[in-house]
Amino acid sequence: MAKQPSAVQPKGTPLGHRIARNKWVYILFIPAIVYFSVFHYSSYYGISIAFKDFKPFIGIAGSEWVGFKHFRYIFEDPNFLRLLYNTLKISIMRIIFSFPVPIIFALLMNEVRNMRFKKVVQTITCFPNFLSWVVFAGIVYTFTGPSGVINMVLENMGLDTVNLTTNPDAFLPLILITDVLKNFGWASIIYLASLSGIDPNLYEAAAVDGAGRLRQTWHITLPGIRGVICLQLIMAIANVLSAGFDQIFMFLKPALYNVGDILDTYVYRIGLLSGKYELATALGLMKSVVSVILIVAANSIIRKMGEKSLW
Structure with missing residues (x-):
């Protein structure tokens, strides 16, 4: 019997032949x-602005090199520690409170057997993700503003009105709640897709052995999506210095700077409003470097734990 030609490319195949074979x-x-x-x-190329005394009229190439001057300025800024603290606080609180919500929602939706009801719920919960933060914040202000629906109800009940949009104590809860409401439905899609890949025979075998729904969830469902959870957690840790500029910017007011001003809003003010592009670039570069370090560290830790990692 004649030997069939192998579909695998031999290692010695010239580069030109491989390109021609796979040109499409x-x-x-x-x-x-x-x-x-x-x-x-x-x-x-614009990253070099972080190391130059940038002058827009003479361009990047003509601007003078100043080394790490802008980085020193940022670290010596008396507001830097406050900005860093607010950024980390909001990001960590998001991981603690917002990150588990789409997982729990996906687990609940996985138990629903009425497909029509399931599709309606998924459509409703995913819709807010397609609204910009400008629109979503406007809806929130309609309810929580000084003349909003909540204050109208309180006033009609003879109670004192509250302005949640300018109350420093209410800023963080407002950020977390609106973040969950806007994003949890869309974020749950990846978990629902992962749940659909779990072998149904595992549940049948567990039911035969006497395992209830909670035990099946703990021993079958959660291990089945553990890899996806780890990957999403790695990405969340990598973005810990990005607390969500769009959302924060829409809810932030000068009265809330002590609790809500973050690195990204600071970059916006000094970069676009004050024209200090070199400082904004330096801070952005610093954030990128820290994010790379965090994602490598988180990926290494999860890989050593035996879980699925990014690489």
Whole structure:
């Protein structure tokens, strides 16, 4: 019997032959390569602004090198520790309180057997994700503002009115609640997709052995999506210095700077409003470096624990 030719490319195949054989695959890559080259990699040249005394009229190339001057300025800024504390506080609270919500919601939806009801609930919970924070914050202000629905109800009941949008004590709960309401439905999709991949025979075998729904969830469902949870947790840890600029910016007021001003809003003020682009770039570069360190560390720890990691 004649030996069939192998579909695997031999290691010694010339590069030109491999490219010619897979030319249509490489052609499909061209739009992505152009996109990243124009809108991502070309902008890396601007990172040098962080190390220069940038003058817009003479450009990046003509600006004088100043080394780590802008980084020292940021660390010596009396507001830096407050900004860092607020950023970490909001991000960590999000991981503690907001991160588990889509997981719990996905587990509950996985138990629903009425598909029509399930689709309606998923549609309703996913819809807020498609609203911008400008629109969503406007809806929130309609309820929580000085003349909002909540205060109208309190006033009609003869109770004292409250302004939740300018109360420092209410800022963090407001951020966490609105973050959950807007994002939990969309964030649960990845967990629902992972749940659909669990073998139903495992549940049948567990039921035969006398395991109830809680035991099945603990010993079958959660281990089945543990890898996805770990991956999402890694990404959340990597973004710990990005507390959500869009959301914070929409709810932040000068009266709330002590509790709500974060690194991203500071970058916005000094960069776009004050024109200190070099300081904004330096702070952004510092955040990126820290994020890379965090994602590598979190990935290594989870991999050593035997869980699924990014690489």
